[in-house]
Amino acid sequence: MNKNKKKAKIFKKINFQKGFSKAKEVFFEKMNLPDEITYDLTKITMLENKEIYIEGKNKIVDYYDNYIKIQTSDLYIIVVGTYLEISDISDVDVLISGTIVSVEYVKR
DSSP: OHHHHHHHHHHHHHHHHHHHHHHHHHHHHHTTOOHHHHTTOOEEEEETTTEEEEESEEEEEEEETTEEEEEESSEEEEEEEEEEEEEEEOSSEEEEEEEEEEEEEEEO
């Protein structure tokens, strides 16, 4: 009998978590929030080959004047170019300036 009560508690907890996750999804949908907020996605904006703005960064892994590697929640973003510099940075965003030659995405 005691085992059944434990199973019932675990089952209720699992169902609550699934229900909460669905409720959160519906709430974000109704609020018309962007996907990058709703699903913790990375948003990248580039202006020609002169600037790249990355929203949703976790940390900067490598930083050289021709190579910058940034870690996000599920991938690495590698920016290759010349005279690269971090123009602006916050807890979750980074702006890289210079002459950008390539941007590579590597799954973590």
